[in-house]
Amino acid sequence: MVTINDIAKLAGVAKSTVSRYLNGGSVSRKTKETLDRIIAETDYVPNTFAQSLKIKKSNLVGTIIPRLNSYATNEILGSVDRALKEKNYQLLITNTDQDVDREVENLYALSRQKVAGIILLATVVTKAHREAISKIGIPVILLGQRSDATYAIVHDELDAGYHIGKHAVELGHKEVLYVGVTETDEAVGRLRKKGVLDGLSLSDDVHVEEVVVDFNYDKAFQFLKDYLKGSKATYIICATDNIAIAAYKASVSLGKSVPEDVSVSGFGGYSITDLISPSITTVKYAYKEMGKIAVENLLRIIEGEEIPRRITLGCEFLPKESTIARK
Template identity: 50%
Template structure:
């Protein structure tokens, strides 16, 4: 395995010259061709991370995620990675497994590794997070959550919640169960619910009950039968597609036909929601595109370019088979 010292010796130049070349510094044209020829002949692959640590301007972007087994996370990471590569940056990923203490630890660890900036796919922002951001003094971008002290790229959860509320009302549903998550998650647990609630309040004449579950499909499967037995809603509005998928499974296990006897909606737009039967009506968020915008925004922050404190990503309602139109037979 070749080193910079080997490349320098074979090229007949100083090690510092090879290092300067690899880091994009000024090197004479003849010397540049010698180094390039040796690199090609030897198949030498530079250690990008080591280069970033030594360079005055590092090109590694730290990306911290709460979980890896998530469609939203994986699509966002793909978007970040693809865009960073185009911009000649590299991504370093750290997973916290939804452990807040580990998340804070990873923020400091990445800063010690001299990353150029950190993209944080956050589930909540605490005072400890803000303290860390202020101490580190490197560019930070939140994705999925919002805080006034940090640049944030958010999904427009409030408007999305409002629009799905208007949608189910337009379909004639008046006995509605909303299945959400903990309000510690401001985006999913608070903003989606607030938007939905506003639409319901504007409509009036609705019987709505709010329930809480986790992000796990298995918990929704356990939770939904009790909701059906005790409240018997015409529709379940679920705060995520995973919850909606759990609700679909629970309805199937109880022998309830969807959408004839129970309608279900979700949020997310996961690929699986299109191929299941019945296919799921949902609010689609464009996670990959959001990742691309996050990467572009982070590079702007690194280069001290102007950036809006809050960036909104797109969404749209995807109408499929899981929602019954209760007004279709009425004139």
């Protein structure tokens, strides 16, 4: 195994110079280029935990995610990882499979690993979450959900929902099916739906059916392929793009044409919505921006700076081929 002493000898510099370089300190441009090359050639991997103990400051940041098979989560994680790497921090990832108890357990587990801070993509924020955040004494930033317990970065769910509801009204649809998720999820289950209903309320003669499904594509599809047999909806508004794809497939399996027989839209702005034909109308969320801002603000908190308790990110309405005017 290559050590820091080996790197110092190969570069012809002192061990302290290599240590300063690894911790983001100031070294000459020539020395930096030399060390960049040698570390690349030797595949040297710094002992991050040992470094943290030595300087009494952890450069580990924990991230708690709800599930692995999520476009939004992957977009955020990629952005978080890049931003942390630029600041010489290392990312630790824990997955909860949407288990609320595991979210709380992971808050405590990451604190025991002496992380400098935690980025939490929470499904809900319970009393147990608030107690854990208070007890661990480590900076925590929530992404996607809001709480008075700590800092949060959220999407403008009301505005996003309003765009879609208004779109359905402007296209002349009278029978609308809203396929949502449980309201225990405040952001997606409650606020996003409220925005949709606010948009639909622009017309007095729109009839809205509401059903609740799972975030999981397969479960949503299995439910909808049966439910849609008796639905009169000409527009299906889905709480996420994954659910929208499930509604699209279920409609087609029943012999319906999208968008001629039924319009379909979702939320998220997933890249796969452009790969499906017809492409799916959606609202694009700033996932990459969210990850970048989360890192910037978390590091500012760690350094003792003041930051806003809540930041709300805008969204972009993307009308595509899956929705048309009702004749």
